[in-house]
Amino acid sequence: MYEKKIPKSFACGMAIIMEIIGGKWKSYMVYLINKGVRRPSELQRAMPSASRRVLDLQLRELEFHGIIKRVIYHELPPKVEYYLTDFGASLLPVVDAMDKWGEAYQGEFEALMKKKEEPVAL
Amino acid sequence: MYEKKIPKSFACGMAIIMEIIGGKWKSYMVYLINKGVRRPSELQRAMPSASRRVLDLQLRELEFHGIIKRVIYHELPPKVEYYLTDFGASLLPVVDAMDKWGEAYQGEFEALMKKKEEPVAL
DNA sequence: GCTATTAGGGATAAATTTGTCCGTATCAGA
DNA sequence: TCTGATACGGACAAATTTATCCCTAATAGC
Numbered sequence: 290m291y292e293k294k295i296p297k298s299f300a301c302g303m304a305i306i307m308e309i310i311g312g313k314w315k316s317y318m319v320y321l322i323n324k325g326v327r328r329p330s331e332l333q334r335a336m337p338s339a340s341r342r343v344l345d346l347q348l349r350e351l352e353f354h355g356i357i358k359r360v361i362y363h364e365l366p367p368k369v370e371y372y373l374t375d376f377g378a379s380l381l382p383v384v385d386a387m388d389k390w391g392e393a394y395q396g397e398f399e400a401l402m403k404k405k406e407e408p409v410a411l
Numbered sequence: 412m413y414e415k416k417i418p419k420s421f422a423c424g425m426a427i428i429m430e431i432i433g434g435k436w437k438s439y440m441v442y443l444i445n446k447g448v449r450r451p452s453e454l455q456r457a458m459p460s461a462s463r464r465v466l467d468l469q470l471r472e473l474e475f476h477g478i479i480k481r482v483i484y485h486e487l488p489p490k491v492e493y494y495l496t497d498f499g500a501s502l503l504p505v506v507d508a509m510d511k512w513g514e515a516y517q518g519e520f521e522a523l524m525k526k527k528e529e530p531v532a533l
Numbered sequence: 534g535c536t537a538t539t540a541g542g543g544a545t546a547a548a549t550t551t552g553t554c555c556g557t558a559t560c561a562g563a
Numbered sequence: 564t565c566t567g568a569t570a571c572g573g574a575c576a577a578a579t580t581t582a583t584c585c586c587t588a589a590t591a592g593c
Contacts, residue, residue: 300460301514303509307435338420354520380512387505388428
């Protein structure tokens with residue numbers, strides 16, 4: 290996956306959940322997989338700005354961390370589906386809270402950021 | 412702060428909250444500041460494994476994003492205190508949920524990771 | 534024969550984050 | 564005078580994450 294050189298220390302709860310869903314698209318993938326978007330190609334269509342390579346890598350990590358389970362159908366063209374494990378499902382309330390906060394405060398956040406750009410009055 | 416080359420797109424709520432507390436120590440700092448650990452030197456003593464430089468950088472970003480407010484006392488030796496803004500305080504339930512999840516599932520997570528290291532039976 | 538679909542890896546580059554080291558300045562105390 | 568505390572920034576290096584490009588392999592459709 291990549292040999293880490295700095296040991297991770299999971300001193301607080303945040304460090305653990307960040308290790309798991311800290312990737313750029315991971316939390317959104319958990320969200321989508323739970324919504325029934327199961328196949329890699331579907332996931333990519335749902336997140337067009339994510340590169341397919343990175344989605345694959347992050348799916349591997351979610352699988353490695355026990356959040357999702359990969360089900361392989363031996364068909365052609367290949368078919369794979371991802372499902373949340375029970376462990377992964379336990380994340381849903383948290384992911385949901387994060388998403389809800391983001392939706393609720395997006396306006397305020399963007400307004401704040403916009404103010405930074407305004408020229409300072411003289 | 413650093414000129415970003417890849418534009419951020421905040422298509423979903425998760426992306427926003429990740430932008431804000433995605434840094435390695437940010438969520439923990441929000442947590443600590445709320446607990447009353449206000450001065451940079453105190454924060455560092457509370458997180459000895461974080462480098463002071465990075466704490467400063469991430470404090471700047473939290474301030475930039477409107478999460479914390481810096482109060483400067485014009486004294487010597489210098490004194491600075493950080494406080495959560497109202498906007499920052501709105502994050503608390505989410506940060507708390509993340510932390511609680513981490514604490515609750517740390518055992519399960521580590522057990523899962525440990526299994527990966529076990530030799531496969533033949 | 535081309536093209537597209539499917540899932541994914543190898544190699545590598547670019548972007549970003551984190552860390553290290555040193556320097557500014559001021560005052561207090563040994 | 565030397566050391567330590569305080570807060571912070573510059574310059575740079577190292578680690579990590581994300582992105583780009585190209586490859587495999589089987590089948591359906593034109």
